[in-house]
Amino acid sequence: MARVSINPNVLRWAIADAGVELAEISEETHKPLSLVEGWLSGEVEPHGGDLKVIAQVVGRSPLFFSLKNPPIRSLPSASFRKPIGRDAHERPLSSVEQKFLRLAERQQKIAVWAAEKQGEDLLKLPPLHLSDEETAEAARIWLQWSPDEQVRASSKAGAFSALRNRVESRGVMVSLQDMGTDSCRGFSIPSSLIPMIVVNKSFKLGSVRSYTLLHELAHLIRGEEAVCDSPDDRTEKWCDKFAAVFLMPEDHLRRYSDKWLKKSWFEANDIDSVRRISKRYKASYHAVAIRLKELGMAGQDLVDAVRRGQLELPESGGGGGEPQTTPVIRLRQYGAVFTRLITTSVEHGDINPLDGQKYLDVARSEFLEMSSRVRRAE
Known part of the structure; x- marks a missing residue:
């Protein structure tokens, strides 16, 4: 097969951007490492078959390597702050988070390449409105989702599974990765074709996973990319509110509160009511507290009480189920x-x-x- 003229600077950029080791390129192309280094230096051009393999490994089109210059961007811009209950000042991404971010970008590039080959249409996300209430309602319509589905779900894990399936059915790629509890709860990477959300499965609570999924969906709707947990800036607060509003529409929540809890105001120590609302809507304690505060049904002291304590317990496992092959x-x-x-x-x-x-x-x-x-x- 004939050799192909490429820009070695673009090849180096693509390999580094994908987080791929040269040894892996050598292994996949079945070529010695010295030859791979020759491709990178520009001393020798790869054969067409080798370039096709490299393109698949790094998630790029073979034509990409003919660009005049490498793209300016590598990792996404990341807004990150420490998890709930810790110091909320900004901090850089940890090495673990950087690893999973690169892995996700590489996976997304492969998916976009495959979607382009298969002629898939651009994905149209729900519109962004001025208020989180209107945007959440647009998202529910887009997903054909009702809070009644959450109420009917047998567990918080079941509600997350159903919600994830609905989000994926619209074309958003959702990945579960074990990043550890010292890492972020999730992040998102936008794309006009295959936007991606990664949920950290180290956080076992189904309600927390649902909240994270919706929080990151809000970032995608806003056209942003972020690695976050629960920072204090305005964008993160907006995404928090979106998730809480999506899970607990005002009329639905007020009817439940009036009929079954007989309350219109919740004190800071009323964790039992938070628990009951959380169980009904399969929402996290944090989402419940935020929603009650936004509706004028509780104060910041309830949000702070929930944020400080490890109050929400995992659901008891029930045996049986599908074998975990x-x-x-x-x-x-x-x-x-x-x-x-x-x-x-x-x-x-x-x-x-x-x-x-x-x-x-x-x-x-x-x-x-x-x-x-x-x-x-x-």
């Missing part, structure tokens, strides 16, 4: 959107089957089962 675990980790794009690309011959298995971290039989599961769910 590798395909089940990987599908939950990578999500339906990424899995569908990769398996379809393999079926169309756009991605080598071995690369498809690598992207989903499964063996051949497991890859086929994941493909079958995604098809059945469509």
Whole structure:
């Protein structure tokens, strides 16, 4: 196969941006490391087949490497502050967060490449309105979601699963990653084709995961990229409010409070009412406290009390359920959107089957089962 003229500066940028080691490029192309270094220095040009492999590894089109200059941007701009209950001053991303951010960007690039090959349309997110109330209502309409679905859900974990499925059904890629409890609860990366949300599964509460998912959806609606937990700046507060409003519309919540709690005001020590509202709407204690405050039904002291304490307990596990096989675990980790794009690309011959298995971290039989599961769910 003929050699292809590329810009070695762009090649170096793409490899670094994807967080890929040169040894991995050597392994995937089956070429010695010295030759890979020659490609990077510009001393020798890669063959077309090698460039195609490199493009798949770093999540770029082969034509990308012909650009005159590398893109200016590498990691997304990140607004990050420490988790609830800790010092809320800004801090830089930790090495763990940087690792998962690069991993997510690489995964998103592969997904965008696959979506472009498959001719998918641009994704139209719900419109951003002046108020969080109007934006949350637009998001509910977009997702065809009702708070009654949360009330009917058997658990907070079940509500998160249903909400995640609905978000993914609209084309947003949602990934669950184990980043540790010292890391952020989630982050988002916008895209006109495949926007992405990553939820940190180290936080086990289903209500916290739902809140994180909606908080990051708010960032995407605003057209922003962020790595955050619960910082104090205006944007983060707006996204917090959006999540709380989405989960607990005013009329729905007031009717419940009047009929069953017989209250229109909640004191700072009224954690039992917070617990009951949380259980009904499958919302986090934090979301409940924020919502009550915004509706003039509680003060900042209730929000502070919830924020300071570790009050919300995990739901008791119930045994049984689906066996946790590798395909089940990987599908939950990578999500339906990424899995569908990769398996379809393999079926169309756009991605080598071995690369498809690598992207989903499964063996051949497991890859086929994941493909079958995604098809059945469509």
